[in-house]
Amino acid sequence: MNDSYIGILVDGFVYRGIKHGYSTFERVSFYEQASKQYGVIPCFFRLRDVTLESNQVQALVKGANGRYKLTTIPIPSVIHNRSLFFHKQSKGKLLSLQDAGITVFNGWNRYGKMTVHEILMGNEELHSHLPETRRASLENLKEMMNRYNELIIKPNSSSLGAGIIMVERVDDGVWAVNHKQEKKLFTNELPLILLKKAANKHYLIQQRIPLAKYQGRPFDLRVSVQKNGSGEWQVSGIVCKVAKLGKYVTNVAKGGTCKSLRELISGCPKMDYDKVYTQIEAFSLKVVKELEGRFPSLADVGLDIGLTEDGFPMFIECNGRDLRITFGKASLMEEWKATHTTPISYARYLLDSKTAEE
Ligand SMILES: Nc1ncnc2c1ncn2[C@@H]1O[C@H](COP(=O)(O)OP(=O)(O)OP(=O)(O)O)[C@@H](O)[C@H]1O
Ligand SMILES: [Mg+2]
Incomplete structure (x- = not known):
């Protein structure tokens, strides 16, 4: 019975939003639609709601009235982590879950930029894409x-x-x-x-990577790279972040705006959309495969990638918990939805693999 539940581990802010019916970064309706498609039931909880000793979790589960209600259920055997943890205690609890046979994907998802750089430097094919x-x-x-x-x-x-x-x-x-x-x-x-x-x-x-510019403003990309229903890595979406005029960082928190890759490339005479897309995709897949060697539960990341004027991809950073909101801000609804659907399809794949092993 508990196998039909998929756990979605969230932080306090998102949790309160679901409990009280207001929307935050996470699009709960996208998870619900995907869950229907893959024959699972999503339930939302924080790490503190999990009691390993009794194998139970107090989770938010949607009731017949359409509202989320606190329900005590067995800990789902597959959990998609969407929270960020800052304490060793949390790391310990995640490990204990793993020891109890529960699969938490993207479990511990905070990695220092230097560590990531050093891992990627281990692959010579990536060297030309890494700023010193x-x-x-x-x-x-x-x-x-x-x-x-x-x-x-x-x-x-x-x-x-x-x-x-x-x-x-x-x-x-x-x-x-x-x-x-x-x-x-x-x-x-x-x-x-x-x-x-x-x-x-x-x-x-x-x-500093000489970032390509759009209307005089540097831009870079957020690339959602996730594991899918076949357990394979895929690019679920690419979105561009354009710096505020006069700034050199593209973060939305710093006034950056989000736009589609197609729109931006149409303003870059030296770039061809198909060629650039293919290059970004191939590069992103190489990056995650390299990182996966070191972080085995990795299944859902948001890469920040810069493009030079010629469209050559350069690595900026790997976000272990992509908020995905950049896709919504650029009105890339299909991609935004895919960033929620793909992890659910992967969860289904994990469930099936576990059942087959039993
Ligand atoms: N080496 C670089 N060359 C050019 N621009 C850079 C470089 N490093 C960072 N930037 C710019 O600054 C922005 C923020 O840097 P970065 O993504 O590394 O950190 P961050 O977003 O602040 O970190 P986090 O996502 O972990 O909060 C990038 O999106 C990019 O616009
Ligand atoms: Mg960043």
Whole structure:
């Protein structure tokens, strides 16, 4: 009986939204439609609602009246994680679930950018797609300034675009640091903000990718790469994020806007849509397969990928919990829906594989 349930592990914010019937990032109706299609019942809960000792979870299950109701059920044997965890305790609980034979896909989903970079560097085929990346230190900053005209200095773990600075050579021996809408010129003496970031071991110094531009604004991509109903990786959608005029980060939280790849490429004379799409797809699949070697439960990521003026894909980062909202913001409804349907189809595949093993 419990096998027909698929668990969707959410955070407190999304949980409250479902409980009280208001919408958040997660499109519950997309999960419901997909579940109908794949013959499963979605139920939503937080990690704290799971009691391993009794093999039970207090989950939100849709009742006959169309409202979600707290219901005690056996822990579903397949769980799609949509939450982010910050404590070791949570990591421990996820592991205990796994030990109890429960499959949590995308379980622990926070990885430092440096770790990801190092894993990808392990595959020579990916080298030309990876901007040079070093841990922040004064020595590394000086070296990187000798090697590149533009640098990005950013936190090693998620920041939603906050705390990122850009350093650029504007003339022989003259540099500028861009921070919070301000451009500060300097020559030999490094400005305080730069010294501070360079001395922060939680930061990275990275070669800046010369991002292609749309109407004078840099853009990059969010690529949803997920495992599907055959247990295979697929690209479920690609959407572009365009920086606010004058900015060098494209994050929506920093005023970026979302548009379709087709629309943006139509404004880039050096790019051909089909060719660029195929390249992005092939590159994204290589990236996830490499990462999967190190993170076996990986099944649903949002890659940030930059394109050069010629459409060559360059890796920016891997988001272990893609909010998927960028697809909605770009009105890419089919893709947005697919980002919810695909993990449910994968959950079905996992359920069937487990049943076959029994
Ligand atoms: N090396 C780079 N070259 C060019 N642009 C970059 C580079 N690194 C970051 N950016 C810009 O800054 C944005 C934010 O950087 P990134 O995606 O690495 O971190 P983040 O989004 O702040 O992190 P998180 O998603 O974990 O919160 C990118 O989408 C891109 O627009
Ligand atoms: Mg990002």
